[in-house]
Amino acid sequence: MKGPATGVGSAGPLPVPAPVASGKRIGPLLPANSDRLLLPGIATLVFLLLSVQTAFAHVQNGEAAGFLSGFRHPISGLDHVLAMVAVGLWGAQLGAPAIWLLPVTFPMVMAVGGMLALMGVGLPGIEYGIAASAILLGAAVMFEVRPPLVVAATLVGGFAIFHGHAHGTELPPGQSPLLYSMGFVMATGCLHAAGIGIGTVHRWAWGKKLLRLAGAVVTGGGVFFLWKALA
């Protein structure tokens, strides 16, 4: 018995003709050479099953949890999230070099605030400072304020101290301080990056309006948190 000519040689599997329904040709679910892929696939699977790896089940005490706790911390409070995203939004509005200088300034100064808290140096009015950061940074985005770079960095850095101080002391017991700190800083940086990502819509006219609206939302959130802090 001789099959139809395939053009790929007689040793290879032959393509299955695609079914025809209602006069329209329907393609096969698998590519024509799926039989050829199947055997290497099975061989790879068997090889992987046979290649037993060491489990590494016993991580050092608290390491995995420490990083995740730190990472979750900045994103668990909406007041912090609003302010940090606003930093990214404002940086995107201002353009280079503010677009990267502000998100660098914030984590660095925030870490100083955290360090001060850990060393027992008190800071009054932390909750007000955090709420004010959302109000003013949101307003800066809403009105597209363009101060000199030093002023913008100082404003962002000043508020970062409040955020760092609020978070700094809250390491759950038994977890790695280093990994907690790394997770904490990385989450903050990711929030800035999210703000910058959203802020890229600034290049379009509708995007500029959208950004100003986002600034208004941040300011509104800040007012709400200030009201809560005062109540």
Next chain:
Amino acid sequence: MKGLATSRLPIYALGGLAVAMFPAPAEAHLNSTGMGPIYDGLMHFFLSPEDLVPVLALALWTGLRGASYGRRALFVLPSTWLLGGLLGSTASATNGSAVLSSIWFLLLGGLLAADAQLSLRVITALAALVGMCHGYVNGTGMGPPGAATVALLGLVLAVFVLVAIAAAFVVRLRAEWARIAVRVAGSWIAASGLLLLGWAARRG
């Protein structure tokens, strides 16, 4: 023939099943192969952020500075790490200091964030200092010489591989935003160092 190609499939599957039914010993703990200490050292490095992150920062920074700087770090850092480890293996066990770790995070992260334009000699000296300090602390915790030396070799190999990959990755970056992103990572490392310094101060 179409039937011939597909009819081989059960034979292959049966063969694979037969192989799977008679597995070799897993040797998950590598005692019998003698490769255990190598992997212990290798994994110790990759699972110890206080060692891993400063090396990553140094590799990224030297990569930003250029290929010649990256090459210098590639050879100086592992060799001094080995030397420090061998010296440390003869000393009594000491725990790494959190203050020292935080200083390395701050210094190397800060240099990376600033893209500090230091000379090749200074970078060489700094890489040697990092290698000696971390190697010494690692060496003191690795037990008696012998297996410890093999573990140290695995660790140094991991340092070499990380520096090679990270520095080479950054050397080829030309886009301004990509180079800035690397510097932002440096600022994160420095910020983590600041917080770690606070934790160390709190513990007293």
